[in-house]
Amino acid sequence: MHIGKYKVTGLLGTGGMGRVYKAQLPEINKTVALKRLRPRPHMVQLLGDKAIEKMFMDEARILADLRHPYVAAILDFDRDSEGRPFFTMEYHCVNLGDMTGEHYIMETPARSLPPDRAVRYLRQVLSGLGRLHDAGIIHRDVKPYNMLISESDQVRIIDFGLSLLRGETRGVPEQFKIGTPYYTAPEQEADPDRVDERADIYGAGVLAWRMLTGYLPPDLGEKPVPGEINPLLGQCWDDFLLCATHPKPDKRFSDCREMTTALDRAFDSWQQRLEKTCRMQEVPAVGRTSDADHTQPVRTTPVKVSLSAAKKRFGLDALWRPSGRRTPEFVVCDDHTVRDKTHSRLWQKAGSSWPMEWSRARQYIDSLNARAFGGVQNWRLPTVDELALLLVPVSVLGDYCAPPVFSGDIHRFWSADRKSFVAAWFVDTSLGYAGAADFTCQCHVRAVSDCPPYG
Known part of the structure; x- marks a missing residue:
């Protein structure tokens, strides 16, 4: 066609x-x-x-x-x-809706993002919306699925079909709803032609709730404040999120600049709390082994798994996260490799410098072997099960105190497992979930090899 x-x-x-x-x-x-x-x-x-x-x-x-x-x-x-x-x-393969795992039943809990990653995306959203508002444009449909994420991990705002020039009157029929349920400001539901920038502020606020807590904001007074929904946040974000999603527009931030200033203030407060927590505790070990880790082998052979069979085959929960955690003990060998003592694996420490298509991921592996990267010539693409070993569960503030084992601010990695003849599975090690993408999408590569048991 x-x-x-x-x-x-x-x-x-x-x-x-x-x-x-x-x-x-x-x-x-x-x-x-x-x-x-x-x-x-x-x-x-x-x-x-x-x-x-x-x-x-x-x-x-x-x-x-x-x-x-x-x-x-x-x-x-x-x-x-x-x-x-x-x-x-x-064209970009990923959007924030994919990242959070937002379901068509929108009340269903979604995946929350690490605060630093959520703040980075939200600052970019507010910067883009601020540009629209300076041009006199109200988006009127701010939601995760309208926020693409580029290969360089940057937001691209899309879908301006419902946008409104300031002062314009569309005069659409009353039964034609402008916006998306839960992300639409109350005043937009009542009169979509008379909204201003604060309607987009509301949508951005709901987006912030979703990224930071995994939930949509509750009706006023019905449920706990954000810090009680996600204890990892503490009280640092409560005022920011409640102000951004206030049902009355004059109680919200007046524009994107004001909201960005408040966002930075909340994030600074959270970082100070994190630093204080880390000063008060011993740095936790990177990995602790358990008997189960030694007795259960981790699959190395690539498989082809359909979307319908993936959760059972890979052992994933409703949000596509591994339902069982393994806790490898990592040892940094040098500037290039990391050893998993528990499962007898050697990992590339940094991964590929750039994201790439799946076919090029294979070529990248070949290039590592050709030059004996790290003194090894049996590098390969890891399976989904192996990439799951790299997930570090973060549930309390102190979990952030452990120094990172792997270098590079990269998260999405190709696996050797295919979904079909034109798509493969990847794992986002920051958000802790598996997903599928067609071969033309771009992810990073972190190569793995088998090595003898640690002596």
Whole structure:
């Protein structure tokens, strides 16, 4: 299937106004996200063809006019053989919804992010939203699935189909809801055409709740404050999160700059608490072995596992995290390798400098063996089970006091296990979950090799 000059290689998602495809520009094999106008019948009945096309064109113009590192860039615009408009954007495999594991039943708990990682993403979201607001644009649909994460681990804000220019009146029918449940500010639900920047502040606040606690903010007075939901946070974040998601707009932060200042203040307070905790305790050992670790072998042979069978095959819980923890004892051998005494493994300490496609991950392993990296020539891609050995559970503040064993601020690693003929499994060692991605996605590589038992 082709749309214009682009070859469609997969469907990424569908919405009320159109579909988003993964597509390729054949001449140079560049992968893009292609969004084509194809509204659902009920949308046409509600809004009419002209209004829908105007919203689609407005989205393309917004993306074309903006230049910001945290806002997705538009690459091309055209019409297909049927005269339907489409545009292409930069393509990234991952979004914050994937990272948190947000379910279509949104009340279901999700994965929380380490505070430093959540703060970095949220600062980028606020920077991008601030750029929109300076241009007089209200996004009106701030949520995890509209926040792509690039290969360089940076946010790209997408989906401006519901955006509103300040002072504009769309006049959509009352039954046409603008926004996403739970992330939509109360005043937007009541009158979507009269909202200002504080509606996006609310959405960013809910996003912060999700990343820091794994939960959506409760109704006022119904449930504990954030620090009671996730004790790792303490009370440092309570005022920030409650202010950002206050039901009354005049009680929230007035703009993204004010919210960013408050975010930095909360994070500084949390870091001071962390430093105090670490000063008061002995640095914990990196790994403690147990009898179970010695008696249960860890799979080394790659397997092909479908999505439906993966949780059982890999031993994952409802949020795709390993349900049983192994506790290897790591020993840093030199600047290049780390030894797992418990499971007789040798790991690459730093991993690849750059993320790469799965096919190139194989080439990278070959290059390590060709030059006998670390004095070893039997490097290979680890299995999901082996990558799970690298997960360090963090449940209390003191867990952050242990010095890192592996170097490099990288988290997502390819495994040798495949999901299908075009996709493989990866493990995010920071968030502690396994996921699948097609071969054209990019993850880092951390090679492993077998070694004799530690003497």
